[in-house]
Amino acid sequence: MSATFTKSMARNVFYGGGVFFFLLFLALTFDTMKVLPKRDNSQNITPAVAHGKKLWETNNCIGCHTLLGEGAYFAPELGNVYVRRGPDFIKAWIKGQPTGVPGLRQMPQFNLSDMDIDDLIAFLKYASEIKTNKWPPNIEG
Amino acid sequence: MKYTSQAVAKPYFIAAIALFLGQILFGLIMGLQYVVGDFLFPAIPFNVARMVHTNLLIVWLLFGFMGASYFLVPEESETELYCPKLAIITFWVFLAAGAMTVLGYLLVPYASLAKWTGNDLLNTMGREFLEQPLPTKVGIVLVALSWLFNIVMTVLKGRKTAISLVLSLGMLGLAVFFLFSFYNPVNLVKDKFYWWWVVHLWVEGVWELILGAMLAFVLIKVTGVDREVIEKWLYVIITMTLVTGIIGTGHHYYWIGTPAYWQWWGSIFSALEPIPFFMMTVFAFNMVNKRRREHPNKAAVLWALGTSVMAFLGAGLWGFLHTLAPVNYYAHGTQLTAAHGHLAFYGAYALVVLTMISYAMPILRGRAANPEKAQIMEMWSFWLMTISIFFITLFLTGAGIVQIWLQRISPTPMSFMAVQDQISIFYWAREGAGLVFLIGLLVYICSFFVKGDSRAIE
Amino acid sequence: MDAQSTHISLVEMSNYQLATGKKNLPGDFALWIFIFAEMLVFGVLFVAYAFTRAYHIELFNESQLTLSRTSGAINTLVLITSSYFVVRGVTAIKQGVSKQCAYWLTGAFLLGGIFISIKLVEFHAKYAADISMSTNAFYMFYLSLTFFHFMHVLMGMIILAFIIVKVRRGGYSAQDYVGVETGASFWHMVDFLWIILFPLVYIIR
Numbered sequence: 001m002s003a004t005f006t007k008s009m010a011r012n013v014f015y016g017g018g019v020f021f022f023l024l025f026l027a028l029t030f031d032t033m034k035v036l037p038k039r040d041n042s043q044n045i046t047p048a049v050a051h052g053k054k055l056w057e058t059n060n061c062i063g064c065h066t067l068l069g070e071g072a073y074f075a076p077e078l079g080n081v082y083v084r085r086g087p088d089f090i091k092a093w094i095k096g097q098p099t100g101v102p103g104l105r106q107m108p109q110f111n112l113s114d115m116d117i118d119d120l121i122a123f124l125k126y127a128s129e130i131k132t133n134k135w136p137p138n139i140e141g
Numbered sequence: 142m143k144y145t146s147q148a149v150a151k152p153y154f155i156a157a158i159a160l161f162l163g164q165i166l167f168g169l170i171m172g173l174q175y176v177v178g179d180f181l182f183p184a185i186p187f188n189v190a191r192m193v194h195t196n197l198l199i200v201w202l203l204f205g206f207m208g209a210s211y212f213l214v215p216e217e218s219e220t221e222l223y224c225p226k227l228a229i230i231t232f233w234v235f236l237a238a239g240a241m242t243v244l245g246y247l248l249v250p251y252a253s254l255a256k257w258t259g260n261d262l263l264n265t266m267g268r269e270f271l272e273q274p275l276p277t278k279v280g281i282v283l284v285a286l287s288w289l290f291n292i293v294m295t296v297l298k299g300r301k302t303a304i305s306l307v308l309s310l311g312m313l314g315l316a317v318f319f320l321f322s323f324y325n326p327v328n329l330v331k332d333k334f335y336w337w338w339v340v341h342l343w344v345e346g347v348w349e350l351i352l353g354a355m356l357a358f359v360l361i362k363v364t365g366v367d368r369e370v371i372e373k374w375l376y377v378i379i380t381m382t383l384v385t386g387i388i389g390t391g392h393h394y395y396w397i398g399t400p401a402y403w404q405w406w407g408s409i410f411s412a413l414e415p416i417p418f419f420m421m422t423v424f425a426f427n428m429v430n431k432r433r434r435e436h437p438n439k440a441a442v443l444w445a446l447g448t449s450v451m452a453f454l455g456a457g458l459w460g461f462l463h464t465l466a467p468v469n470y471y472a473h474g475t476q477l478t479a480a481h482g483h484l485a486f487y488g489a490y491a492l493v494v495l496t497m498i499s500y501a502m503p504i505l506r507g508r509a510a511n512p513e514k515a516q517i518m519e520m521w522s523f524w525l526m527t528i529s530i531f532f533i534t535l536f537l538t539g540a541g542i543v544q545i546w547l548q549r550i551s552p553t554p555m556s557f558m559a560v561q562d563q564i565s566i567f568y569w570a571r572e573g574a575g576l577v578f579l580i581g582l583l584v585y586i587c588s589f590f591v592k593g594d595s596r597a598i599e
Numbered sequence: 600m601d602a603q604s605t606h607i608s609l610v611e612m613s614n615y616q617l618a619t620g621k622k623n624l625p626g627d628f629a630l631w632i633f634i635f636a637e638m639l640v641f642g643v644l645f646v647a648y649a650f651t652r653a654y655h656i657e658l659f660n661e662s663q664l665t666l667s668r669t670s671g672a673i674n675t676l677v678l679i680t681s682s683y684f685v686v687r688g689v690t691a692i693k694q695g696v697s698k699q700c701a702y703w704l705t706g707a708f709l710l711g712g713i714f715i716s717i718k719l720v721e722f723h724a725k726y727a728a729d730i731s732m733s734t735n736a737f738y739m740f741y742l743s744l745t746f747f748h749f750m751h752v753l754m755g756m757i758i759l760a761f762i763i764v765k766v767r768r769g770g771y772s773a774q775d776y777v778g779v780e781t782g783a784s785f786w787h788m789v790d791f792l793w794i795i796l797f798p799l800v801y802i803i804r
Contacts, residue, residue: 005630007303007369009781010376013633017380020754021387024747028388028406032334032399035733040330040398050327057267057325058255063188068397069474070333071269074175074187076557077474098183105178105558108186110252127329133404135396137471137549140556377629381636402732402739409643413636420632 039131051116052123059110066141068132074105077141082128084139087121094120142504144215146222151505152232153208154498158586160201160239161491165579167194172572176565185247192246192272198486199270200239203281205494206351207231207288210308212501213358214292218299223291231287238280242273264325268336271322278322285316303372304361307379308354314347330398337393344490345386345414345456352452352493353379353421359445359500360425365433374424381417389414392464396473404466411464415457418449418489425449438503438510440519444496447523451488451530459484459534471549476564477541484534487526495523495585502589512593519588525581532574540567630781634788637751641792644747645799648740655736660804662737665728670721671801674714675793678752681710682790685759685783692766695773701766704759704779707786711756718749741800748796751789758782 036042061067064075081090094117098106112120142148171190173180181190207228215222222228245254251267258274260266265275273281289312296305321338357375361368391407394400425446436442459481463472472478499519503511510516547560555563652659688703725731725742732739762782765771771779 005373005628005781006777007373007376009778010373010380010629011303013630014376014380014383016754016758017633018383018387020750021384024750025387025390027746027750028391028403029334031732032394032403033331035400035731036328036330036398038733039400040328042328042330045327053327053329054264057264058252058260060188060192060251060267060272062267062269063191063272064186066474068329068333070393070397071474072188072191073474073476073479074171074191101179103177103179105174105561106182106186108183108188130330130398132396132398133401135470135473138554140548140554373629377632380633384633384636400733402743405644405647405739405743409640409647412643413639416636 041126041129041131044126044129046122048119048122049126052119052121052126055112055116055120056123059112064107067127068130069135075107077136078124078127079130079132080128080136080139080141082121082125084141087125090121090124091117142507144221146225146228147212147215147501148505149222149225149228149232150208150212150501152229153204153211154502154505156232156236157201157204157208157494157498160197160204162582162586163243164194164197164201165575165582167191167197169572169575169579172568172575175561175568176572189246189251192251193243195270196246196272197243198491200235202490202494203284204235205497206312206355207235209355209494209497209501210288210292210312210351212497212505213355214295214305214308215299217302217305217358218295220295220299223294223298227287227291231284231291234280235284238277238284242277245274246272263323265323268325268332270340271336282316282319285312285319289313289316302368303375304354304358307350307357307375311347311350311354314350315343318342318347333397334394334399337390341390341393342387344485345389346383348490349382349386349417350379352448352489353382355493355497356421356425356445356448359441359496360428362500363436363438363442363445364428364431365436366428366431371428374420378417378420378424381413381420385410385413385416389464392466392469395466395469408464408466412461414464415453415461418453418457422449422453436510438500438516440511440516440523441496441500443520443523444492444499447527448488448492448496451484451492451527453488454531455481455484455486455488455534459538462538471545472541475541475544475548476537476567477545480534480537480541483530483537487530492527511588512591514593515588515591518584518591522581522585522588525584526578529574529577529581533571533578536567536571536574540564540571543567630784634784637788637792641744641747641795644740644744645795648744648799651736651740658735659737662735662741663801663804665730666741666801667721667724668801670717671797674717675797677710677714677717678790678793681707681714682787684710685786689776689779689783692771692776692779693773697766697769697771700771700779701763704763704766708756708759708763711752711759714752715749715756718745718752722746722749744796744800748789748792751792755782755786755789758785 056062056067061078062071064072066073066077066079068079069077085093091114094110094112097109100106167190170181170185171187171194174182174187174190211222211228245258249257251272254274255261255266258266258276260275263275265278266272271278289309292305292312293309296309318339321335324335326332326335353375357371360366361371387410388406389411391403392411394403394407426449429442429446463469463477463481503509511519543564544560547555547563548557684703684707688700688707691697691700691703722742722745725738730738732742759782762771762779765778
């Protein structure tokens with residue numbers, strides 16, 4: 001058994017393995033995209049939600065908060081904030097920033113109109129209804 | 142320097158180090174904001190500092206990758222770079238784009254920046270790590286293509302080695318997967334799903350090809366071990382990387398609205414992700430032990446070994462710590478994630494770029510290795526930075542564990558902000574370790590200015 | 600019985616190497632890293648299956664009845680036969696008979712095609728019944744395991760095809776047959792995994 005594993009064999013395994021697992025990944029992606037409509041709450045995407053998502057992005061909310069656990073870890077999770085706090089609290093909160101309490105973390109004032117805030121809340125409501133396999137573990141996020 | 146065109150690497154390396162310094166300074170600002178919440182508010186709110194911190198990291202690593210490839214590909218291909226002028230133009234374009242973007246972040250409210258840079262034409266901004274305005278994103282694509290073109294043309298006209306092949310493939314993947322940053326559907330789940338095609342498939346996929354190629358190059362140079370052996374192991378390791386890492390993307394698909402089966406696929410494959418890193422550690426130490434020559438650049442050997450160990454700890458071990466779905470259910474989106482992120486980026490990518498710089502910079506300055514005194518300083522900076530980032534990781538891990546306990550496991554869960562108060566001691570300690578890191582980095586920068594007897598180039 | 604013989608031939612193989620004082624495993628250590636990694640992935644999946652089943656025995660038993668044991672059994676025979684063909688192919692090339700080697704390997708390749716076809720019919724039946732990985736835990740495992748294995752068979756066929764082409768061009772000889780042996784190792788592994796997978800998922804209740 002004078003078998004040796006040569007560099008060219010290693011190269012072939014690399015190409016074969018890479019392509020194999022990428023194809024497998026594509027197959028799983030395909031299945032995911034098929035199943036997604038049952039889970040992603042996309043039936044509730046309204047123009048308000050779309051506008052809310054844009055506001056979420058253009059004010060860089062993800063720079064401090066997490067959304068479904070992804071983002072920065074400086075400020076509370078907002079994927080379930082609609083459930084945790086409710087729309088009225090969220091609106092008052094956004095309007096009342098910054099608190100200006102010395103030494104505490106400050107949220108900027110983004111000067112959003114009432115309608116903008118409503119759209120942002122619509123987006124957060126939509127996000128809170130996505131089926132996330134029961135994450136987060138409790139209401140605190 | 143064997144080929145004069147390798148000299149284009151030098152400005153890239155200098156820019157990389159300068160931006161690295163910027164990254165650390167903003168990291169310290171954020172670290173302080175964690176405990177003194179209104180520090181620099183409203184001049185530099187936390188989200189702005191974070192954007193600068195993470196974007197500078199990406200940009201300086203890209204500068205490092207580019208410089209490294211302009212240095213190593215001519216040597217591998219045994220020919221001059223296809224077009225050095227293009228590399229220099231690309232450098233200035235990238236630097237200008239990077240500087241303007243950071244200034245934009247710092248001087249203009251983000252919403253206005255978005256409006257002025259055409260975000261209304263195509264929404265791409267405001268997603269973690271992909272905050273860049275549209276023109277910058279297009280610029281990144283152009284810069285990556287110019288880089289890829291230059292390197293591939295060089296490889297095509299010269300010797301084709303496994304190292305330059307793997308490097309080119311990594312660069313190609315980097316350019317291709319970045320294109321997903323232009324896809325931002327309103328459907329949040331799809332947005333997040335494909336967002337990871339940039340972020341995960343970069344750092345746990347194609348970037349590792351670049352890392353492997355760079356490390357293999359330096360190991361060949363400093364150990365003198367047969368190229369056949371090193372290149373074979375390069376293939377074996379990066380195969381394992383792709384085998385585990387591609388499906389390993391699934392560890393991000395547990396709780397974002399994607400189907401539950403990802404918990405199995407993601408857990409199993411990402412649990413294997415430490416294997417290629419472990420192999421890399423064993424491989425690097427083996428090669429150094431079997432070395433056939435004593436390279437005068439001892440510092441470069443230290444950086445190379447450091448890369449293999451810290452990449453295993455940061456990406457491998459700390460990744461494994463919270464990758465299994467039942468653990469991740471509690472750990473997802475806590476300081477534990479931050480701990481892993483810091484050690485993994487430092488261990489795998491910051492260190493491999495510094496390894497390359499450590500090996501190449503003396504040669505670019507006309508000597509095989511730096512003077513003894515400079516090398517000792519460099520080694521000091523290695524230990525200062527490495528130990529302090531390790532402590533940053535430990536403190537953040539501690540913070541994460543307490544956070545998980547108080548906020549998610551305890552029968553009477555506390556609110557996020559109340560928990561943050563409880564763990565401020567960890568944040569203070571982290572800031573202290575961060576200061577030591579800064580000192581290490583300053584020592585590193587000083588080491589370039591130490592004069593002394595340096596051996597002539599071989 | 601055939602699983603046993605595979606096992607015996609493996610033992611013989613390693614005994615042979617011990618006797619000749621060479622390495623314990625045919626081929627290079629690096630190759631075995633991949634084979635071990637593959638075994639590890641499947642092993643973890645098998646264990647995960649067993650544990651999940653323990654929690655949902657009724658669901659698993661009930662869903663298992665919808666699988667076609669006949670198809671599974673035929674496929675088992677098909678794969679075992681193909682492995683035998685591959686063994687004959689390797690023997691042939693060791694004796695330097697390229698032509699025979701190519702015939703045996705082509706036979707194995709065609710059997711692989713039969714396996715794929717039968718499996719596709721099975722997948723289609725599940726697809727038509729609107730059953731997917733998200734239906735329940737059993738189907739999650741059934742589809743994941745068999746699809747992952749299915750891709751391995753396809754991969755094995757591609758490898759065999761490359762080897763057949765090279766054999767036909769006289770690329771291997773009695774002195775140089777490492778490539779054939781490596782491809783054979785992969786094929787045996789794919790076969791071996793099915794031999795565990797079939798009873799585990801289709802039969803054991």
